[in-house]
Amino acid sequence: MVREMETWGYQVTGTDISMGQDFLTVSPVPCDWIITNPPFSLSEEFIRRCRYIGKPFALLLKSQFWHARKRLKLFQSTPPAWVLPLTWRPDFLFKARGKGAPLMDVLWCVWNPGKPSFGTHYQPLPRPDMGGST
Template sequence: MAKARIEKDFYPTPSWCVKALLECIEIREGDVIAEPCRGDGRITNELPDGNMIKWAEITDGVDYLDNSIDMSADVIITNPPFSLALEFIQTAMNRDLAVDGTMCFLLRLSWLGSKGRADFWRKFPFTNLLILTPRPSFVHKGSDNSEYAWVCWDKGNRIKRPALWTLKKEEVEHVG
């Protein structure tokens, strides 16, 4: 029997996943950082002090897909609702990401292989795939049955790892 989906696709990002990603990214002075799906702040709470942070969160009445909001940014980091991940990526890429920006989306690796998204990947090829190991646990303890990665588009040359890299939980300081 399939597990029921959690309301509004709310699967909070484990802090070690965010910390591991941030160890790979050079956040520059003056960079504006956006978090399109703030949730309970798991990502925004880990962001460095001193940079402007913009956020959206549907449960707080701020819908990222609403074209009337300003979410323009140099760096975009999010764990999108999987049911709307394509729309979030397209919105970030077409509306919000600076010309020399960097964006990282937490996605299931299986999301890459969909026949329906093949043309999308050709139009928006990513530059980095940062695979999380072990599989993150989003709810209840234990891991998901899916592999996850930060899929990144790094036009700003901020990511300081090879195009394909593994982010290991045990290498993150102060694992959360």
């Protein structure tokens, strides 16, 4: 994600647990937005941490993330401004395993703390043009 955002001209600071930077415990990096693909098993903790930091944030989550009863209170207390399901399945392994036919549906959830909320908007995203690939 970092490289792609940089190609679009954004100033990006990338962090990763593999570099010894645990987002859930390190001091927040100065930024305007937090955009990440958290470990799916820690998605709720990432939402709470982002909310605590207070910056606008977008997290890539499994499509069924909000389908669990145990997350209803989280949704009610911290509703995303946008739920943006991808209408394709991204290949996170970049065809390193199999034929690049991923099985997982994902969506972006976007929060903008401090801005007025008018409910959660749902907008499926079309697949971007990837230079002629299908």
